[in-house]
Amino acid sequence: MSELTPYLCVPDARAAIDWYVDVLGAQVTFEPILMEDGRVGHVELAVDGAGWMMSEEFPDSGVAAPDPGLGAAVSLHLTVDDVDAVCTRLRAAGTTLDRGPEDAPPAGRVAVFRDPFGHRWFLNQPSP
Numbered sequence: 001m002s003e004l005t006p007y008l009c010v011p012d013a014r015a016a017i018d019w020y021v022d023v024l025g026a027q028v029t030f031e032p033i034l035m036e037d038g039r040v041g042h043v044e045l046a047v048d049g050a051g052w053m054m055s056e057e058f059p060d061s062g063v064a065a066p067d068p069g070l071g072a073a074v075s076l077h078l079t080v081d082d083v084d085a086v087c088t089r090l091r092a093a094g095t096t097l098d099r100g101p102e103d104a105p106p107a108g109r110v111a112v113f114r115d116p117f118g119h120r121w122f123l124n125q126p127s128p
Helices: 013-024 083-092
Strands: 007-010 027-034 040-047 050-056 075-079 097-104 108-114 120-125
Touching: 007 013, 013 027, 013 040, 013 050, 013 083, 050 075, 083 097, 083 108, 083 120, 097 120
Parallel strands: 007 050, 075 120
Antiparallel strands: 027 040, 040 050, 097 108, 108 120
16 A cells, blocks of 8 residues: 655744644654754654654755745645634634635535645545
8 A cells, every 4th residue: 555645844843843733733653853963854743643754954955845935836635523623723823724714515624724834734624
């Protein structure tokens, strides 16, 4: 069986870990690996089993966070039990929603936001 796991790059992994845990309800599933210069070289997180990997920027290796002045090249699709509850936490954290929450048959309840680190997320609560 194949699996595709996003590997995000952020400018400040410690802040990103805290934000994803506090706002999205993520869990750290693989503790951060710290590089000699103190940057986070690798960490893994998940929301209800939906996981992703993450590191800080490494310009010498061509690893860079999204440019906030550009549109998102990729959107992350996250299925959640309660889109409205996640959106409440997002708004409380000062995040502006690009769309929703709204009903979008046949997909279900959806919302779209960009996190503070430049990544675009599409939340989906499938219809029962």
